[in-house]
Protein backbone atom coordinates (compact mmCIF):
# COMPACT_ATOMS: atom_id res chain seq x y z
CA UNK A 1 0.00 0.00 0.00
CA UNK A 2 1.24 3.51 -0.79
CA UNK A 3 2.81 5.56 2.00
CA UNK A 4 1.26 8.67 0.51
CA UNK A 5 -1.78 10.24 2.17
CA UNK A 6 -2.28 12.35 -0.98
CA UNK A 7 -2.57 9.19 -3.09
CA UNK A 8 -4.91 7.67 -0.54
CA UNK A 9 -7.00 10.82 -0.91
CA UNK A 10 -7.12 10.18 -4.68
CA UNK A 11 -4.43 12.65 -5.82
CA UNK A 12 -2.12 10.94 -8.29
CA UNK A 13 1.32 12.09 -9.41
CA UNK A 14 2.81 11.83 -12.88
CA UNK A 15 5.27 8.94 -13.18
CA UNK A 16 6.42 8.97 -16.82
CA UNK A 17 9.73 10.70 -17.25
CA UNK A 18 10.30 10.75 -13.49
CA UNK A 19 13.47 9.24 -12.07
CA UNK A 20 13.24 6.30 -9.69
CA UNK A 21 14.76 8.29 -6.84
CA UNK A 22 11.89 10.77 -6.95
CA UNK A 23 9.22 8.16 -7.65
CA UNK A 24 10.25 6.12 -4.63
CA UNK A 25 9.73 8.88 -2.10
CA UNK A 26 6.66 10.76 -0.89
CA UNK A 27 6.07 14.31 0.21
CA UNK A 28 6.47 13.99 3.96
CA UNK A 29 3.00 13.02 5.23
CA UNK A 30 3.25 15.97 7.63
CA UNK A 31 3.10 18.31 4.67
CA UNK A 32 0.70 16.08 2.74
CA UNK A 33 -1.86 16.53 5.49
CA UNK A 34 -1.17 20.29 5.51
CA UNK A 35 -1.77 20.36 1.72
CA UNK A 36 -5.08 18.55 2.10
CA UNK A 37 -6.02 20.74 5.09
CA UNK A 38 -5.49 23.90 3.04
CA UNK A 39 -8.48 22.86 0.89
CA UNK A 40 -10.85 22.89 3.88
CA UNK A 41 -11.85 26.16 5.55
CA UNK A 42 -11.43 26.45 9.35
CA UNK A 43 -9.09 23.53 9.90
CA UNK A 44 -7.31 23.71 13.25
CA UNK A 45 -3.64 22.95 12.59
CA UNK A 46 -2.28 20.14 14.74
CA UNK A 47 -0.24 18.65 11.89
CA UNK A 48 2.74 20.71 10.79
CA UNK A 49 5.33 21.45 13.50
CA UNK A 50 5.11 25.21 13.68
CA UNK A 51 5.33 27.24 16.90
CA UNK A 52 2.38 29.58 16.47
CA UNK A 53 4.09 32.61 17.98
CA UNK A 54 5.64 35.60 16.24
CA UNK A 55 9.36 35.82 15.58
CA UNK A 56 10.75 37.89 18.52
CA UNK A 57 10.81 41.67 17.87
CA UNK A 58 14.60 42.11 18.15
CA UNK A 59 15.07 39.69 15.25
CA UNK A 60 12.51 41.43 13.05
CA UNK A 61 13.94 44.86 13.92
CA UNK A 62 17.46 43.74 12.96
CA UNK A 63 16.18 42.50 9.63
CA UNK A 64 14.28 45.74 8.96
CA UNK A 65 17.41 47.74 9.73
CA UNK A 66 19.50 45.52 7.46
CA UNK A 67 16.97 45.96 4.64
CA UNK A 68 17.46 49.71 4.91
CA UNK A 69 21.16 49.89 5.60
CA UNK A 70 23.01 46.75 4.47
CA UNK A 71 23.66 47.16 0.75
CA UNK A 72 25.03 43.59 0.60
CA UNK A 73 21.81 42.04 1.88
CA UNK A 74 20.55 41.09 -1.56
CA UNK A 75 23.73 39.26 -2.49
CA UNK A 76 24.91 35.70 -2.04
CA UNK A 77 26.84 35.23 1.17
CA UNK A 78 30.10 33.27 1.27
CA UNK A 79 28.96 29.72 0.59
CA UNK A 80 29.69 28.39 4.10
CA UNK A 81 27.90 31.33 5.71
CA UNK A 82 28.63 34.86 6.94
CA UNK A 83 31.90 34.81 8.92
CA UNK A 84 30.40 37.00 11.64
CA UNK A 85 27.55 34.49 12.09
CA UNK A 86 29.91 31.51 12.11
CA UNK A 87 32.03 33.17 14.80
CA UNK A 88 28.93 33.73 16.91
CA UNK A 89 27.82 30.13 16.34
CA UNK A 90 31.18 28.78 17.47
CA UNK A 91 30.91 30.88 20.64
CA UNK A 92 27.36 29.64 21.17
CA UNK A 93 28.37 25.98 20.85
CA UNK A 94 31.30 26.58 23.20
CA UNK A 95 28.98 28.10 25.79
CA UNK A 96 26.17 25.58 25.45
CA UNK A 97 28.19 22.36 25.18
CA UNK A 98 31.65 23.33 26.45
CA UNK A 99 33.24 22.35 23.14
CA UNK A 100 35.86 24.03 21.03
CA UNK A 101 34.74 24.72 17.48
CA UNK A 102 36.88 26.18 14.71
CA UNK A 103 34.46 28.62 13.10
CA UNK A 104 36.41 28.75 9.86
CA UNK A 105 36.56 25.03 9.18
CA UNK A 106 33.98 23.18 11.26
CA UNK A 107 30.75 25.06 10.59
CA UNK A 108 28.42 25.33 7.62
CA UNK A 109 25.37 27.62 7.62
CA UNK A 110 22.47 25.84 5.92
CA UNK A 111 18.89 26.45 4.80
CA UNK A 112 17.49 24.93 8.00
CA UNK A 113 18.50 21.69 9.66
CA UNK A 114 16.76 20.01 6.75
CA UNK A 115 19.43 21.06 4.27
CA UNK A 116 22.15 20.09 6.73
CA UNK A 117 20.64 16.61 7.01
CA UNK A 118 20.38 16.35 3.24
CA UNK A 119 24.00 17.44 2.73
CA UNK A 120 25.11 14.97 5.39
CA UNK A 121 23.30 12.07 3.75
CA UNK A 122 24.36 12.96 0.21
CA UNK A 123 27.95 13.06 1.43
CA UNK A 124 28.03 9.84 3.39
CA UNK A 125 25.51 7.34 1.98
CA UNK A 126 26.28 5.21 -1.06
CA UNK A 127 23.53 3.34 -2.94
CA UNK A 128 22.57 0.28 -0.91
CA UNK A 129 24.01 1.58 2.36
CA UNK A 130 21.83 1.04 5.38
CA UNK A 131 20.96 3.86 7.74
CA UNK A 132 19.52 3.27 11.20
CA UNK A 133 16.75 5.61 12.28
CA UNK A 134 14.44 5.31 15.25
CA UNK A 135 10.88 4.14 14.83
CA UNK A 136 9.02 6.32 15.54
CA UNK A 137 11.37 8.97 14.13
CA UNK A 138 11.12 12.09 11.96
CA UNK A 139 9.41 11.13 8.69
CA UNK A 140 11.74 13.11 6.42
CA UNK A 141 14.73 10.93 7.37
CA UNK A 142 13.20 8.06 5.42
CA UNK A 143 12.79 10.19 2.30
CA UNK A 144 16.27 11.72 2.61
CA UNK A 145 17.94 8.33 3.10
CA UNK A 146 16.08 6.96 0.08
CA UNK A 147 16.97 10.00 -2.06
CA UNK A 148 20.60 9.23 -1.32
CA UNK A 149 20.02 5.64 -2.49
CA UNK A 150 20.19 4.30 1.05
CA UNK A 151 17.96 1.84 2.86
CA UNK A 152 16.29 2.91 6.12
CA UNK A 153 16.52 0.38 8.97
CA UNK A 154 14.32 1.06 11.95
CA UNK A 155 15.46 0.85 15.57
CA UNK A 156 12.22 0.37 17.52
CA UNK A 157 11.35 2.53 20.49
CA UNK A 158 9.31 1.06 23.33
CA UNK A 159 6.05 2.87 24.02
CA UNK A 160 5.69 1.03 27.33
CA UNK A 161 9.02 2.46 28.50
CA UNK A 162 8.46 6.13 27.68
CA UNK A 163 9.56 5.49 24.10
CA UNK A 164 13.06 4.42 25.17
CA UNK A 165 15.27 2.74 22.55
CA UNK A 166 15.01 -1.03 22.38
CA UNK A 167 18.77 -1.26 22.48
CA UNK A 168 18.74 -5.06 22.43
CA UNK A 169 17.67 -4.70 18.77
CA UNK A 170 20.64 -2.52 17.81
CA UNK A 171 23.27 -5.25 17.29
CA UNK A 172 20.82 -7.17 15.08
CA UNK A 173 20.40 -4.11 12.85
CA UNK A 174 24.10 -3.52 12.26
CA UNK A 175 25.40 -5.30 9.15
CA UNK A 176 28.43 -4.75 6.89
CA UNK A 177 26.18 -2.39 4.89
CA UNK A 178 25.37 -0.13 7.84
CA UNK A 179 26.72 3.33 7.20
CA UNK A 180 25.06 5.78 9.55
CA UNK A 181 22.76 6.27 12.53
CA UNK A 182 20.48 9.30 12.89
CA UNK A 183 19.53 10.46 16.38
CA UNK A 184 17.02 13.16 17.29
CA UNK A 185 16.45 13.99 20.96
CA UNK A 186 14.08 15.42 22.10
CA UNK A 187 12.41 13.18 19.58
CA UNK A 188 9.90 14.15 16.93
CA UNK A 189 7.22 12.63 17.03
CA UNK A 190 7.25 10.99 20.48
CA UNK A 191 8.27 14.02 22.58
CA UNK A 192 10.60 11.67 24.46
CA UNK A 193 14.16 12.42 25.50
CA UNK A 194 16.85 9.77 25.22
CA UNK A 195 18.92 9.20 28.34
CA UNK A 196 22.69 9.64 28.36
CA UNK A 197 22.91 5.86 28.78
CA UNK A 198 20.98 5.26 25.56
CA UNK A 199 23.00 7.88 23.70
CA UNK A 200 26.26 6.42 24.97
CA UNK A 201 25.21 2.99 23.68
CA UNK A 202 24.69 4.61 20.26
CA UNK A 203 28.10 6.30 20.49
CA UNK A 204 29.75 2.98 21.36
CA UNK A 205 28.15 1.31 18.33
CA UNK A 206 29.20 4.20 16.08
CA UNK A 207 32.79 3.93 17.22
CA UNK A 208 32.91 0.13 17.23
CA UNK A 209 31.69 -0.11 13.61
CA UNK A 210 33.16 3.19 12.42
CA UNK A 211 29.77 4.59 11.39
CA UNK A 212 28.63 8.14 10.78
CA UNK A 213 26.46 9.60 13.53
CA UNK A 214 24.05 12.29 12.37
CA UNK A 215 22.50 14.18 15.27
CA UNK A 216 19.49 16.36 14.52
CA UNK A 217 19.03 19.05 17.17
CA UNK A 218 16.10 21.39 16.40
CA UNK A 219 14.49 20.81 19.81
CA UNK A 220 17.56 20.90 22.06
CA UNK A 221 16.09 23.91 23.92
CA UNK A 222 12.57 22.54 24.28
CA UNK A 223 12.47 20.35 27.39
CA UNK A 224 9.71 20.37 29.97
CA UNK A 225 9.40 19.94 33.74
CA UNK A 226 13.04 20.78 34.41
CA UNK A 227 14.35 17.84 32.35
CA UNK A 228 18.01 18.28 31.44
CA UNK A 229 19.32 17.60 27.94
CA UNK A 230 21.51 14.57 27.36
CA UNK A 231 23.57 14.93 24.22
CA UNK A 232 26.25 13.44 22.00
CA UNK A 233 27.29 16.84 20.65
CA UNK A 234 29.85 17.23 23.43
CA UNK A 235 31.36 13.71 23.22
CA UNK A 236 34.88 14.28 21.95
CA UNK A 237 35.36 10.63 20.98
CA UNK A 238 32.88 11.19 18.14
CA UNK A 239 34.62 14.15 16.54
CA UNK A 240 35.52 12.34 13.31
CA UNK A 241 32.28 10.37 13.08
CA UNK A 242 29.66 12.98 13.92
CA UNK A 243 27.64 15.51 11.92
CA UNK A 244 25.35 17.67 14.08
CA UNK A 245 22.54 19.62 12.43
CA UNK A 246 21.07 22.62 14.25
CA UNK A 247 18.15 24.90 13.47
CA UNK A 248 16.84 28.38 14.21
CA UNK A 249 13.34 27.35 13.15
CA UNK A 250 11.80 26.35 16.44
CA UNK A 251 13.93 28.07 19.07
CA UNK A 252 13.38 31.54 17.62
CA UNK A 253 10.09 30.91 15.81
CA UNK A 254 11.88 31.29 12.48
CA UNK A 255 10.53 28.36 10.48
CA UNK A 256 9.98 30.58 7.42
CA UNK A 257 13.51 31.99 7.44
CA UNK A 258 15.02 28.62 6.53
CA UNK A 259 18.28 28.88 8.40
CA UNK A 260 20.30 26.42 10.44
CA UNK A 261 23.86 25.16 10.69
CA UNK A 262 26.03 22.08 10.78
CA UNK A 263 28.94 21.30 13.06
CA UNK A 264 31.32 18.55 11.89
CA UNK A 265 35.04 18.01 11.52
CA UNK A 266 36.89 19.95 8.86
CA UNK A 267 37.21 17.19 6.25
CA UNK A 268 33.51 16.41 6.42
CA UNK A 269 32.51 20.07 6.19
CA UNK A 270 34.69 20.46 3.11
CA UNK A 271 32.84 17.60 1.41
CA UNK A 272 29.45 18.86 2.56
CA UNK A 273 30.28 22.28 1.13
CA UNK A 274 30.26 20.74 -2.35
CA UNK A 275 26.75 19.39 -1.91
CA UNK A 276 25.59 22.59 -0.23
CA UNK A 277 26.97 24.67 -3.10
CA UNK A 278 25.32 22.42 -5.69
CA UNK A 279 21.96 22.62 -3.88
CA UNK A 280 21.62 26.21 -2.73
CA UNK A 281 24.95 28.12 -3.09
CA UNK A 282 24.46 29.80 0.29
CA UNK A 283 21.80 30.10 2.97
CA UNK A 284 19.64 33.22 2.37
CA UNK A 285 21.64 36.22 3.48
CA UNK A 286 18.71 38.09 5.11
CA UNK A 287 17.99 34.97 7.17
CA UNK A 288 21.62 34.79 8.28
CA UNK A 289 21.42 38.42 9.44
CA UNK A 290 18.26 37.54 11.36
CA UNK A 291 19.94 34.44 12.83
CA UNK A 292 22.82 36.55 14.08
CA UNK A 293 20.38 38.93 15.75
CA UNK A 294 18.62 35.92 17.28
CA UNK A 295 21.69 34.60 19.06
CA UNK A 296 23.27 37.95 19.91
CA UNK A 297 20.04 39.46 21.24
CA UNK A 298 18.14 38.91 24.50
CA UNK A 299 17.43 35.24 25.14
CA UNK A 300 14.36 35.63 27.36
CA UNK A 301 12.21 34.84 24.29
CA UNK A 302 13.50 31.25 24.27
CA UNK A 303 12.43 30.58 27.85
CA UNK A 304 9.12 32.34 27.19
CA UNK A 305 8.48 30.10 24.19
CA UNK A 306 9.42 27.02 26.20
CA UNK A 307 6.97 27.98 28.96
CA UNK A 308 4.23 28.80 26.45
CA UNK A 309 4.64 25.41 24.84
CA UNK A 310 4.71 23.62 28.19
CA UNK A 311 1.35 25.28 29.01
CA UNK A 312 0.01 24.20 25.62
CA UNK A 313 1.21 20.65 26.25
CA UNK A 314 -0.56 20.60 29.61
CA UNK A 315 -3.75 21.86 28.02
CA UNK A 316 -3.63 19.25 25.28
CA UNK A 317 -2.95 16.48 27.81
CA UNK A 318 -5.89 17.59 29.96
CA UNK A 319 -8.15 17.14 26.92
CA UNK A 320 -6.62 13.78 26.05
CA UNK A 321 -7.11 12.60 29.63
CA UNK A 322 -10.82 13.15 29.12
CA UNK A 323 -10.71 11.05 25.93
CA UNK A 324 -9.23 7.88 27.45
CA UNK A 325 -11.88 5.85 25.69
CA UNK A 326 -10.05 6.51 22.42
CA UNK A 327 -6.50 7.61 23.20
CA UNK A 328 -3.55 6.59 25.33
CA UNK A 329 -0.26 8.45 25.26
CA UNK A 330 3.12 9.03 26.88
CA UNK A 331 3.30 12.59 28.21
CA UNK A 332 5.83 14.51 26.08
CA UNK A 333 8.92 15.69 27.95
CA UNK A 334 10.17 17.79 25.05
CA UNK A 335 9.31 19.03 21.50
CA UNK A 336 5.75 20.12 20.79
CA UNK A 337 4.36 16.81 19.71
CA UNK A 338 2.21 14.27 21.46
CA UNK A 339 2.14 10.80 19.89
CA UNK A 340 -1.14 9.17 20.77
CA UNK A 341 -2.26 5.58 20.30
CA UNK A 342 -5.79 5.22 18.97
CA UNK A 343 -7.65 2.50 20.86
CA UNK A 344 -5.66 -0.79 20.62
CA UNK A 345 -3.25 0.54 17.98
CA UNK A 346 -4.63 -1.58 15.15
CA UNK A 347 -6.39 1.24 13.26
CA UNK A 348 -5.42 2.29 9.73
CA UNK A 349 -3.93 5.57 10.91
CA UNK A 350 -3.74 7.15 7.41
CA UNK A 351 -7.48 6.63 6.92
CA UNK A 352 -8.13 7.78 10.49
CA UNK A 353 -6.18 11.02 9.96
CA UNK A 354 -8.06 11.64 6.69
CA UNK A 355 -11.41 10.91 8.35
CA UNK A 356 -10.58 13.25 11.24
CA UNK A 357 -9.53 15.96 8.79
CA UNK A 358 -12.72 15.68 6.77
CA UNK A 359 -15.05 14.98 9.68
CA UNK A 360 -13.72 17.14 12.53
CA UNK A 361 -11.77 19.71 10.50
CA UNK A 362 -8.61 19.28 12.50
CA UNK A 363 -5.32 18.18 10.95
CA UNK A 364 -3.19 15.48 12.61
CA UNK A 365 -0.43 13.34 11.11
CA UNK A 366 -0.83 9.57 10.64
CA UNK A 367 1.63 7.77 12.91
CA UNK A 368 2.85 5.30 10.30
CA UNK A 369 4.60 8.27 8.62
CA UNK A 370 7.16 7.95 11.42
CA UNK A 371 8.03 4.28 10.93
CA UNK A 372 6.48 0.87 11.67
CA UNK A 373 6.07 1.55 15.41
CA UNK A 374 3.86 4.52 14.52
CA UNK A 375 1.10 2.34 13.09
CA UNK A 376 -2.25 3.02 14.73
CA UNK A 377 -0.99 6.30 16.20
CA UNK A 378 -1.50 9.98 15.45
CA UNK A 379 0.90 12.86 15.97
CA UNK A 380 -0.72 15.93 17.47
CA UNK A 381 1.37 19.11 17.39
CA UNK A 382 0.54 21.49 20.24
CA UNK A 383 2.25 24.49 18.66
CA UNK A 384 -1.12 26.20 18.14
CA UNK A 385 -2.78 28.48 20.70
CA UNK A 386 -4.75 27.36 23.77
CA UNK A 387 -8.12 28.54 22.31
CA UNK A 388 -7.29 26.53 19.18
CA UNK A 389 -6.36 23.50 21.27
CA UNK A 390 -9.66 23.79 23.16
CA UNK A 391 -11.70 24.21 19.98
CA UNK A 392 -9.84 21.46 18.10
CA UNK A 393 -10.03 18.89 20.87
CA UNK A 394 -13.72 19.70 21.39
CA UNK A 395 -14.35 19.05 17.70
CA UNK A 396 -12.36 15.83 17.85
CA UNK A 397 -14.27 14.54 20.86
CA UNK A 398 -17.63 15.31 19.26
CA UNK A 399 -16.58 13.58 16.07
CA UNK A 400 -15.29 10.51 17.93
CA UNK A 401 -18.50 10.21 19.90
CA UNK A 402 -20.35 9.74 16.62
CA UNK A 403 -17.73 7.81 14.61
CA UNK A 404 -16.48 5.53 17.43
CA UNK A 405 -19.29 5.58 20.04
Ligand SMILES: Cc1ncc(COP(=O)(O)O)c(C=O)c1O
Pocket residue numbers: 049111112113114115138184188216218246247248249255258259260
Ligand atom coordinates in the same frame (compact mmCIF):
# COMPACT_ATOMS: atom_id res chain seq x y z
C1 LIG B 1 13.29 16.42 13.84
C2 LIG B 1 13.33 17.53 12.86
N1 LIG B 1 14.42 17.72 12.13
C3 LIG B 1 14.51 18.71 11.23
C4 LIG B 1 13.47 19.56 11.02
C5 LIG B 1 13.60 20.65 10.01
O1 LIG B 1 14.09 21.81 10.63
P1 LIG B 1 14.44 23.12 9.79
O2 LIG B 1 13.22 23.98 9.78
O3 LIG B 1 15.57 23.74 10.54
O4 LIG B 1 14.85 22.68 8.43
C6 LIG B 1 12.29 19.41 11.75
C7 LIG B 1 11.14 20.28 11.51
O5 LIG B 1 10.04 20.06 11.94
C8 LIG B 1 12.22 18.37 12.71
O6 LIG B 1 11.14 18.18 13.45
